[in-house]
Amino acid sequence: MLTYTIRRLILTIPTLLFISFVIFLIVKLSPSDPTSNLPLTIPPEVREKIRESLGVNKPLLFQYFLWLKQFFWLEPRIYLETAFGWDLGTAGEVRLISYQTRSPVMDLIWQRMPQTLWVVGTAYVVGILIAVPIGIYSAYKQYSIFDQAGTFVSMVGFSVPPFFSGVLVIVIFSVMIPNDSFWWLPSIYDTTHQVTDWESFKFQFRQMIMPVMVLALQITAQISRFARASMLDNLNQDYVRTARAKGVRERGVVMVHVLRNSMIPVVTVIALGIPGIFGGAIITEQVFKVNGLGQLLIIAIQGGDVPTVQTLTFIFAILIVLFNLIADVLYGLLDPRIRYD
Amino acid sequence: MTDTPVETRKAARSQWWDVWDQFKSHKGAMLGAIFFVIILFGVLIGPLLWPYDATTIDIRSRNQGPSWGHPMGTDQLGRDTFARVMIGGRVSLAVGLTAMFIALVLGTFIGVLAGYFKRLDGILMRTTDLFLALPLLPLLLVVIMLFRETLSARFGPEGGIFILMVSAIGITSWMQTARIVRGDVLSLKEREFVLAARSIGTPNRRMITRHVLPNVLSPIMVSATLGIATAIITESSLSFLGLGFPPDFPTWGRLLRDGTDFLQQYPERAIWPGLMISLTVLGVNYMGDGLRDALDPRIRGR
Numbered sequence: 001m002l003t004y005t006i007r008r009l010i011l012t013i014p015t016l017l018f019i020s021f022v023i024f025l026i027v028k029l030s031p032s033d034p035t036s037n038l039p040l041t042i043p044p045e046v047r048e049k050i051r052e053s054l055g056v057n058k059p060l061l062f063q064y065f066l067w068l069k070q071f072f073w074l075e076p077r078i079y080l081e082t083a084f085g086w087d088l089g090t091a092g093e094v095r096l097i098s099y100q101t102r103s104p105v106m107d108l109i110w111q112r113m114p115q116t117l118w119v120v121g122t123a124y125v126v127g128i129l130i131a132v133p134i135g136i137y138s139a140y141k142q143y144s145i146f147d148q149a150g151t152f153v154s155m156v157g158f159s160v161p162p163f164f165s166g167v168l169v170i171v172i173f174s175v176m177i178p179n180d181s182f183w184w185l186p187s188i189y190d191t192t193h194q195v196t197d198w199e200s201f202k203f204q205f206r207q208m209i210m211p212v213m214v215l216a217l218q219i220t221a222q223i224s225r226f227a228r229a230s231m232l233d234n235l236n237q238d239y240v241r242t243a244r245a246k247g248v249r250e251r252g253v254v255m256v257h258v259l260r261n262s263m264i265p266v267v268t269v270i271a272l273g274i275p276g277i278f279g280g281a282i283i284t285e286q287v288f289k290v291n292g293l294g295q296l297l298i299i300a301i302q303g304g305d306v307p308t309v310q311t312l313t314f315i316f317a318i319l320i321v322l323f324n325l326i327a328d329v330l331y332g333l334l335d336p337r338i339r340y341d
Numbered sequence: 342m343t344d345t346p347v348e349t350r351k352a353a354r355s356q357w358w359d360v361w362d363q364f365k366s367h368k369g370a371m372l373g374a375i376f377f378v379i380i381l382f383g384v385l386i387g388p389l390l391w392p393y394d395a396t397t398i399d400i401r402s403r404n405q406g407p408s409w410g411h412p413m414g415t416d417q418l419g420r421d422t423f424a425r426v427m428i429g430g431r432v433s434l435a436v437g438l439t440a441m442f443i444a445l446v447l448g449t450f451i452g453v454l455a456g457y458f459k460r461l462d463g464i465l466m467r468t469t470d471l472f473l474a475l476p477l478l479p480l481l482l483v484v485i486m487l488f489r490e491t492l493s494a495r496f497g498p499e500g501g502i503f504i505l506m507v508s509a510i511g512i513t514s515w516m517q518t519a520r521i522v523r524g525d526v527l528s529l530k531e532r533e534f535v536l537a538a539r540s541i542g543t544p545n546r547r548m549i550t551r552h553v554l555p556n557v558l559s560p561i562m563v564s565a566t567l568g569i570a571t572a573i574i575t576e577s578s579l580s581f582l583g584l585g586f587p588p589d590f591p592t593w594g595r596l597l598r599d600g601t602d603f604l605q606q607y608p609e610r611a612i613w614p615g616l617m618i619s620l621t622v623l624g625v626n627y628m629g630d631g632l633r634d635a636l637d638p639r640i641r642g643r
Binding site for chain 2: 015018023026027029155156158159160161163164167168170171175176275279282283286287298301302304309313316317319320324
């Protein structure tokens with residue numbers, strides 16, 4: 001198992017390099033000019049100097065390796081320096097600079113990260129907490145009314161895109177319900193809000209309800225179906241009959257014997273879904289005006305901010321590759337029947 | 342010779358009649374299919390019959406609520422929302438169907454090649470894995486942002502963005518089909534009829550078109566249906582983020598985006614297109630569900 005994990009880890013390096021190169025090429029083909037957002041009063045020769053200082057005129061491969069060096073070699077050292085106070089000689093080196101804000105791209109990303117993680121993470125946890133019990137119960141009572149309703153709701157969850165479900169809940173809870181009502185919820189997520197006491201906690205809770213529930217609906221739709229199918233696979237197995245025959249209580253049969261075996265594929269699906277959720281959050285963040293990573297990406301794309309777009313897209317790619325690996329390894333760890341050696 | 346003469350005289354039925362019988366018994370699938378056909382005809386024929394044009398500006402009758410003349414009201418420029426929703430649906434469905442078709446052709450091609458020719462399997466499947474590891478939504482956004490200008494200049498603002506949108510969605514969504522088709526082809530290759538065909542000297546090309554492709558038709562059809570749903574959602578997401586068709590060119594996603602600006606005063610303007618997207622996708626998803634059951638011979642017998 002360890003050799004398998006190490007082999008997979010080593011294999012991710014060429015994968016990530018290839019993906020980063022593809023992303024780099026796509027972004028670099030853009031006709032956008034890094035100096036186009038600067039004032040028109042700047043004379044052309046200064047403009048050319050600025051371009052040169054940003055390294056735009058260098059050969060493509062050189063730019064690619066420079067980006068690689070900045071992302072994989074310079075940035076980690078800077079974090080080590082700030083974390084432990086070491087001196088690794090990064091003082092004079094040029095970091096990845098955003099064309100729009102002129103600040104290091106990674107700083108921008110770290111600023112936006114908490115909002116996204118907070119909303120997306122809560123939504124994922126809430127979604128799983130709702131999905132798994134629904135999946136278990138609808139499998140146990142297959143074809144009951146509850147099961148039929150669950151199937152329908154998850155079908156709706158699959159079909160209603162977040163930009164519509166988000167708008168719909170805003171219409172219901174922010175527009176139709178009067179401002180002073182208990183049920184009214186804010187439609188804009190205020191990221192500057194600080195939780196200091198009970199009142200501010202209540203506000204934070206209220207403003208999180210809508211974005212979290214919109215994301216959670218989609219997660220629930222997928223995972224509850226998967227949990228149900230997995231439970232159904234196990235409920236008809238011989239070991240379940242054996243357990244019942246030897247007099248294990250029904251609760252024990254379902255919650256201990258069947259559940260433990262059914263959760264193995266569900267856990268891997270949960271791991272596989274995490275990167276996808278970041279993609280879905282791009283839209284949800286736009287609907288509720290959360291200034292997270294997704295919004296940063298949209299702004300950067302619209303402003304032709306090449307370094308930010310490239311780095312953010314690559315971070316999304318790292319997430320996908322990483323969680324694919326985690327899912328595969330988890331599968332092997334949890335299920336002794338699937339050992340890769 | 343246990344068959345009675347009555348049974349042998351029964352008219353020959355192709356397997357598609359069995360599929361149809363099974364499909365009919367799935368209520369959700371039937372409803373979904375009927376709804377999808379209605380929408381399809383509505384957006385194709387509707388604009389021809391409807392008295393209002395989607396782009397005619399009538400500033401005097403702006404911001405109207407639903408009435409008999411304007412069943413979905415009018416927008417801030419007095420354009421009839423119902424006409425716009427119909428025209429928008431035309432674009433959304435056209436994008437969905439074309440993108441699905443591209444993804445399907447690409448996925449089937451790669452899947453069959455990978456499954457049939459052992460030499461190509463490794464490289465093609467690694468490519469598929471790489472594509473699956475790409476962050477698709479961000480990349481789609483980037484690609485559309487970058488190539489919009491170039492293609493608009495070449496094929497006109499609408500044609501260019503249509504080509505771009507369709508090819509971008511098609512190229513990023515063939516992977517699932519390829520994987521399913523490859524798996525099916527791999528198992529088909531071991532069957533006796535393939536061996537028999539090979540023993541009489543069937544060349545590879547005819548082997549694929551005569552023996553392999555017809556047998557992988559069912560998974561292809563199912564992923565086609567589900568592909569329409571994903572393509573429609575992807576197109577609307579891009580339009581919603583403002584990276585789709587030009588502003589005066591209605592699609593469902595674009596209408597929804599424009600509607601959110603007036604959410605406070607006229608919430609129904611965002612709800613109509615959103616409802617159309619959701620119901621169409623729901624119908625298509627149910628259709629795919631029923632089709633999967635109908636095409637599965639293990640379920641069909643029951």
